[in-house]
Amino acid sequence: MVISSSNVAIDAATADELAQKADALVKRMDELGVKGITSSEVFMMKASELVTRDPSLANELGKMAYELNLDAAPVIAEKLKEIAAV
Amino acid sequence: MSDRQRGNFDEDFEILPSSVTGRVNSVNTIRRSNGDVVAIVSLRTEAKGGTSLQDVIVTDRGILGELNIDFSKPPYLPPHDKLVKFEVSSLGKGHLLATSMGVPEVLLSRETNVRVDGIGIIPAVARILARMSLASCVGQTRGLSGHSELCAQVAEKVTSSMRDYSRVRENKLGADAERHAMMNTLHDIKNGMERAIRIELAKNSLDERSLRQMQHVYDESQSLLTSLKEAVHEAHEDHNRVLSKSAAVKKLLPEFPAARRQAAAMVAWGAHQMVSNENTGGLHTDRLEKIKAHLAKSHQSDQEADRHIERALHLALRSLAVVERDVQQNKIMLDSIEVARANIATAIEWIGGEVPTFDSYEETRALVKRDAEAAVRKIVEEHAARDIDVQAVRNDEGAGIIAVHFANGDKLSVNKSGVIRMTDANDKLSLLQRPGETARHFVGGVPIGDKDAQEAFDKTHPVLSFG
Incomplete structure (x- = not known):
């Protein structure tokens, strides 16, 4: 049915948008050296190191913790903010 | 407990039920030769044929099966006066910590059987915050390694003691061993930074910001060491009496709005994950994104942080009201939602908001x-x-x-x-x-x-x- 194919087209567009967003996220994570990290603690460690060197990364990395659905995302985000404020 | 169960845990792991409902009859722990703490929880279960006892094995490797424990009747103290779904993990020394949505609700102990309502919140919130604080301290120490040769030396030593800590975690040596390894690493950071600050100050070789960063790592490691000691003290001293959750929280976080905010955000995030698990059809997708967006915004704005977290908590409450209607036949799930609601209400209280009520049907x-x-x-x-x-x-x-x-x-x-x-x-x-x-x-x-x-x-x- 046309509706069916139309649905597929809409879904494909959404999927494409999501894929592009995910690609951009992965690319940026690769640049920052946090690509492939799935553990909250490892992410926290790496992100703290980066923010200590460059406080301007705090917000971006805090948001990334949520995008990655990390268990302790709220704590990570708050801690990074604290580190950046020192 | 049968002899076969006593003799061969590995076989029993294979036959563990994924979910058991019953009242705790007894809790016994055994430390195996590899260091694992194995807890045997004997549950009194009720079936058509009458009441029977069933043993469930739990290790601090995580949960081997989930326990759904009915605390509704004496001698067990009722946390919520109904059946509640818990995940159980061992704290060692005969204590089991039962958590719901990552928030501890009950401490089971060999000596006292059950302690309830908020007692566990101290070790558990402390544990999440402690692990994150440790990771943060180590990360910051590494980040400071470029400041001076001394800082680089501290970072190297801390990296080494962090490897020991990771080994303890990987080998599942238990909560006590983890705490010790954690404290060793923190001592290395604290002592190393103290020395580095003293020497660098004397040499007057670093700028003000670098010194401030070093002082911050020192303060954070010192503060975590103190709270770890207090958490151990609380867990051991207070497990013979019942604390209300808000009293426990006030005791834990008296003067630190930032820590309270972190804990409240964690509760909202926990509810987000819970709704997310029930969102197979995508009905909640928009709202889940909004919760995430509010939490993400909360860390970007100091002034608005509490408001964003409160909104995230409200949205989570609304979604839970909808999920509640979808799971009417699932008593365990219904009770988990009740626990989540109670946690959200507490979290809203922490950040000074008012708890709204949402009608399940209308939502x-x-x-x-x-x-x-x-x-x-x-x-x-x-x-x-x-x-x-x-x-x-x-x-x-x-x-x-x-x-x-x-x-x-x-x-x-x-x-x-x-x-x-x-x-x-x-x-x-x-x-x-x-x-x-x-x-x-x-x-x-x-x-x-x-x-x-x-x-x-x-x-x-x-x-x-x-x-």
Whole structure:
């Protein structure tokens, strides 16, 4: 049915948008050296190191913790903010 | 407990039930030669044939099966006066910590059987915050390594003691061993930074910001060491009495709004994950994104942080009200939602907000209506794209029915439960979509993709050829 194919087209567009967003996220994570990290603690460690060197990364990395659905995302985000404020 | 169970845990792990419901009869712990703490929880379960005892094995490797423990009757103290779903983990020394949504609710102990309501919140919140603080201290120390040769030396030593800590975690040596390894690393950071600050100050070789950063790592490691000692003290001293949750929280976080905010955000995030698990049809997707967005914004704005967290908590409450209707038959899930609500109410209290109440029926109706309207809009747009006009629309708010007639004979209707049906010009079903589900398409009333049904349809509707 046309509706069916139309649905597929809409879904494909959404999927494409999501894929592009995910690609951009992965690319940026690769640049920052946090690509492939799935553990909250490892992410926290790496992100703290980066923010200590460059406080301007705090917000971006805090948001990334949520995008990655990390268990302790709220704590990570708050801690990074604290580190950046020192 | 049978001899076989005593003798061979590995075999028993294989036959563990994934879920058991019962009242705790006793808790015993055994430390195995590899260091694992194995806890045997004997549950009194009720079945058709009467009451029986069932042993469940839990290790601090995580949960081998989940325990659903009914604390509703004496001698066990009721945390919520009903059945609650818990995940159980061992704290060692005969203590088991039962958590719900990551928030500890009950401390089970060999000596006292059960301690409830908030007692565990101290070790558990402390544990999450402690692990994150440790990771943060180590990360900051590494980040400071470029400041001076001394800082680089501290970072190297800390990296080494962090490896020991990781080994303890990997080898599952238990909570006590973890705490010791954690404290060793923190001592290395604290002592190293203290020395580095003293020497660098004397040499006057670093700028003010670098010294401030070093002082911050020193302060954070010192503060974590103190709270770790206090958490151990609380867990051991207080497990013989019951603390209310808010009293426990006030005791833990008296003067630190930032820590309270972190804990409140964690509760909202926990509820987000819980709703996310129930979001198979995508009904909650928009709201989940909003919760995430509020939490993400909360860390970007000091002034607005509490407001964003409170909004995230409100949205989580609303979604839980909807999930509650979907899981009416699942008592365990219903009770977990109740626990989540209680946690959210506490979290709202922490950040100084007011706890609203959301009616399950109204919330479901609003969400379903919004979902259905979006689906109808999509179908109308799809028809418009094919140059098929809408001939008539009937929106009966009272009866909760929307009906749309298209020029090509398609008829679309949405009932008050949010079920969308569309029939073709021959009045055969062409689309069916239930709330939170993706649309199913039909040709001549036969589902697309259903091979058997399609074959049956083809047999009864032979293709006629004219030659």
